[in-house]
Amino acid sequence: MATSRSTPASRARSTRPSPPRAISTRSVYPGTLTDVTGGDGAGSTSSPTACASASGRAGAQTSSSSTTPPGRPLVAVRGTAARPVSGTTGRSAGSGRSRVGPIWSPPPSGASRVVFSDLVHATTPSRTDEAETSANDHIRRTNLQRVLTLLHYRGPRRRPEIALATGLTRSTVGLLVAELAQRGLVTEVVAPERGRGRPSPMIVANGDGVCAIAVNTESSVLTVALVGLGGVVHQVLVEAVDGAEDPALTCDRITRLVAELVTCAGPERRILGIGVAVPGQVQVGDGVVRHAPHLDWREVPLAAMLTAATGLTTTVGNDAAVILGATSAFGDGLANDLVYLVGRPSGVGGAIISRGRLVHGASGYAGEWGHVPVAQPGRPCVCGGVGCLETEVALDRLLAVAELDGDDPEQLAAALIRRDQPELETEARRQLGHLEVALRTVVNALNPGTILLGGFLAALLDSRTEHERSALVARAVGAAAETVTIRGTYGDAEQVLLGAAELAFVTLLRAPDLVGPA
Numbered sequence: 455m456a457t458s459r460s461t462p463a464s465r466a467r468s469t470r471p472s473p474p475r476a477i478s479t480r481s482v483y484p485g486t487l488t489d490v491t492g493g494d495g496a497g498s499t500s501s502p503t504a505c506a507s508a509s510g511r512a513g514a515q516t517s518s519s520s521t522t523p524p525g526r527p528l529v530a531v532r533g534t535a536a537r538p539v540s541g542t543t544g545r546s547a548g549s550g551r552s553r554v555g556p557i558w559s560p561p562p563s564g565a566s567r568v569v570f571s572d573l574v575h576a577t578t579p580s581r582t583d584e585a586e587t588s589a590n591d592h593i594r595r596t597n598l599q600r601v602l603t604l605l606h607y608r609g610p611r612r613r614p615e616i617a618l619a620t621g622l623t624r625s626t627v628g629l630l631v632a633e634l635a636q637r638g639l640v641t642e643v644v645a646p647e648r649g650r651g652r653p654s655p656m657i658v659a660n661g662d663g664v665c666a667i668a669v670n671t672e673s674s675v676l677t678v679a680l681v682g683l684g685g686v687v688h689q690v691l692v693e694a695v696d697g698a699e700d701p702a703l704t705c706d707r708i709t710r711l712v713a714e715l716v717t718c719a720g721p722e723r724r725i726l727g728i729g730v731a732v733p734g735q736v737q738v739g740d741g742v743v744r745h746a747p748h749l750d751w752r753e754v755p756l757a758a759m760l761t762a763a764t765g766l767t768t769t770v771g772n773d774a775a776v777i778l779g780a781t782s783a784f785g786d787g788l789a790n791d792l793v794y795l796v797g798r799p800s801g802v803g804g805a806i807i808s809r810g811r812l813v814h815g816a817s818g819y820a821g822e823w824g825h826v827p828v829a830q831p832g833r834p835c836v837c838g839g840v841g842c843l844e845t846e847v848a849l850d851r852l853l854a855v856a857e858l859d860g861d862d863p864e865q866l867a868a869a870l871i872r873r874d875q876p877e878l879e880t881e882a883r884r885q886l887g888h889l890e891v892a893l894r895t896v897v898n899a900l901n902p903g904t905i906l907l908g909g910f911l912a913a914l915l916d917s918r919t920e921h922e923r924s925a926l927v928a929r930a931v932g933a934a935a936e937t938v939t940i941r942g943t944y945g946d947a948e949q950v951l952l953g954a955a956e957l958a959f960v961t962l963l964r965a966p967d968l969v970g971p972a
């Protein structure tokens with residue numbers, strides 16, 4: 455169950471919103487200016503409070519500031535003052551942290567990455583006539599992809615570093631950077647260099663000028679964020695939702711929040727589209743939510759609804775796959791044979807990587823670990839089953855026992871690790887017992903090299919001793935348990951936004967040459 459971050463004021467504002475309104479923004483692709491009428495335009499709710507707080511932060515992030523860590527992003531919680539997102543740091547384009555996971559390069563030994571185009575069946579914009587694309591154009595596009603993808607996922611680089619990383623000559627890199635700059639996709643920042651000689655400019659993905667809107671739909675909280683190229687989170691809006699609601703209402707709500715972000719972003723920012731993470735089964739290709747039990751949605755054409763309402767191309771993906779993709783792309787790479795389980799407010803999701811590739815299953819819905827049966831008899835589950843993993847291993851039950859409100863996941867993690875609250879410790883042991891049943895099934899069925907636990911499952915894991923952690927997979931059959939590594943990963947609140955934005959960025963990364971001049 456989602457943990458409400460609402461306030462009485464925000465609850466009061468969670469009544470039926472206005473109909474979808476027209477949003478006018480500038481498309482990154484020439485000839486496809488988005489100015490679509492999706493309603494009567496009434497009820498514009500541009501929030502001065504949210505806009506002022508957000509634009510104060512975003513406005514400070516000029517292109518040249520990309521080499522300066524922006525610090526924690528502001529989140530505008532409806533009806534309250536802006537505050538930082540707990541556990542969310544945003545990404546500084548100038549952080550210089552090593553990034554693994556570009557689409558184009560072989561992964562380092564033992565590491566793999568989720569390719570976002572696998573999640574969305576991304577295509578280049580329809581105006582492209584591939585038959586007329588010459589071989590030279592194809593090579594140029596590929597090289598532009600390589601350079602932009604490197605800067606997007608791994609952060610700023612000097613030209614010689616780009617040449618080294620891509621294997622391209624310095625002169626070719628110079629031409630490619632010039633073209634990317636002309637299209638407004640990268641900027642140059644002169645950074646002081648140690649030693650003598652001229653300072654060498656740093657090439658930075660233009661996270662301030664090229665953005666996507668990320669949406670995360672939980673059962674009681676809706677989050678909408680403006681995310682810049684390079685993984686810079688500019689602004690986050692959070693709104694309470696009173697449980698499962700009609701998808702049309704959620705679409706209205708998202709449309710209104712997107713309009714606020716577009717207004718705050720201003721005309722100088724180009725917005726590529728919207729990416730939405732949904733806790734449920736999403737049909738890859740057309741963004742139809744087949745079933746999202748915690749939202750009580752079935753067969754909802756969410757991508758088409760939001761595209762029509764906002765005029766921004768919308769792509770929808772499963773939240774766990776989206777988080778894993780961002781963890782892979784912006785993180786340290788992933789094991790080639792990995793099972794991922796993430797405990798979120800809306801339940802337990804998951805995904806599978808086998809031999810370096812995301813496993814989709816026959817229809818694209820593999821990885822629903824939250825609905826593995828672990829208790830008989832057990833509690834009824836929203837999926838219609840009984841005794842599913844997520845009915846027994848649940849964040850809201852831990853929060854209730856710990857008497858926490860869920861606003862700060864680090865508080866729960868700290869309480870679990872202290873192990874000084876007897877009731878919480880009892881509940882943690884009970885939940886870990888059920889998690890062990892699920893992990894036994896995981897190991898027996900898939901023989902993964904790594905089990906990665908995210909969200910509150912990571913906190914549960916990290917609260918245990920080494921011996922207790924090993925016991926979670928020790929009862930699997932035979933030799934499979936001998937080689938599996940189990941570890942936790944944090945940051946899903948940030949990763950879900952970065953990953954959702956990637957759903958919109960993936961088309962750009964495939965064809966930077968189709969972007970019009972800045």
Ligand SMILES: [Zn+2]
Nearest residue numbers: 825835837842
């Ligand atoms: Zn279930």
